Amino acid sequence: MLVSAKEMLTKAKAGKYAVGQFNINNLEWTKAVLLTAQECNSPVILGVSEGAGKYMAGYKTIVGMVNGMLQELNITVPVALHLDHGSYEGAKKCIEAGFSSVMFDGSHYPIEENIEKTKELISIANAKGISVEAEVGAIGGEEDGVIGNGEVADPQECKQIADLGVTMLAAGIGNIHGKYPENWAGLNFDVLAKIQELTGEMPLVLHGGTGIPAEMIQKAISLGVSKINVNTECQLSFAAATRQYIEAGKDLQGKGFDPRKLLAPGFEAIKATVKEKMELFGSVNKA
Ligand code: 13P
Numbered sequence: 254m255l256v257s258a259k260e261m262l263t264k265a266k267a268g269k270y271a272v273g274q275f276n277i278n279n280l281e282w283t284k285a286v287l288l289t290a291q292e293c294n295s296p297v298i299l300g301v302s303e304g305a306g307k308y309m310a311g312y313k314t315i316v317g318m319v320n321g322m323l324q325e326l327n328i329t330v331p332v333a334l335h336l337d338h339g340s341y342e343g344a345k346k347c348i349e350a351g352f353s354s355v356m357f358d359g360s361h362y363p364i365e366e367n368i369e370k371t372k373e374l375i376s377i378a379n380a381k382g383i384s385v386e387a388e389v390g391a392i393g394g395e396e397d398g399v400i401g402n403g404e405v406a407d408p409q410e411c412k413q414i415a416d417l418g419v420t421m422l423a424a425g426i427g428n429i430h431g432k433y434p435e436n437w438a439g440l441n442f443d444v445l446a447k448i449q450e451l452t453g454e455m456p457l458v459l460h461g462g463t464g465i466p467a468e469m470i471q472k473a474i475s476l477g478v479s480k481i482n483v484n485t486e487c488q489l490s491f492a493a494a495t496r497q498y499i500e501a502g503k504d505l506q507g508k509g510f511d512p513r514k515l516l517a518p519g520f521e522a523i524k525a526t527v528k529e530k531m532e533l534f535g536s537v538n539k540a
């Protein structure tokens with residue numbers, strides 16, 4: 254059964270580790286993440302962007318697929334199904350469809366409007382035991398056509414949003430989605446420390462997990478980050494493994510064109526990336 258992200262993140266914050274959110278794109282992706290979580294005995298959050306939601310034929314399709322896998326694959330570790338960077342309407346749809354967690358990304362609204370909409374969604378979600386992530390300070394880079402500037406959040410605004418009763422808070426601290434540029438300034442730990450000081454027990458979320466050096470990840474966890482989102486890195490390892498298979502001409506040998514064979518190296522590559530991240534985040538054996 255899907256669970257809200259609340260309990261797993263409260264435990265992570267107290268235990269000084271982070272739970273990974275891995276974005277999913279299709280059946281292979283979902284199965285790879287779930288099986289790895291089970292093998293690592295780790296809690297996990299499956300992230301679905303609105304674009305990925307459309308691609309996978311809608312939120313209800315995804316809920317059906319994930320719930321089916323939890324049963325058929327005997328997944329017993331805590332799993333949350335989470336809308337990533339949701340709009341107000343998207344978040345409502347996911348709550349209806351059976352997601353156990355939603356992010357409302359109101360970071361592009363003026364703070365008053367972000368607060369109003371976040372409040373409404375919290376009351377709808379709370380009634381159903383669904384966790385809510387809010388965002389202050391847009392995360393830079395490009396994701397599904399949404400482009401942010403890598404802002405650094407205002408700690409006072411973070412406190413204002415945290416006080417509304419959100420489950421977890423994403424705050425921009427110079428992190429961006431996708432690959433980091435050569436001249437990236439790194440995470441802003443002074444701001445992260447200030448946010449943690451003002452928001453106390455609130456689990457903090459680090460977006461843009463791809464390509465952040467291990468020491469920075471560990472430092473961020475020590476300063477209150479309890480959820481780390483990873484998307485691009487699984488896509489890169491899937492693509493590299495698939496390219497290798499094709500370039501080696503394996504699709505032309507025997508039944509190598511069978512999708513179950515063609516997609517197998519990419520599937521294994523996602524599993525390896527997810528395992529590596531769970532080890533780095535410290536969530537192994539924390540189910
Ligand atoms: P990356 O694609 O950089 O790993 O970021 C993922 C993310 O933050 C999803 O919200």
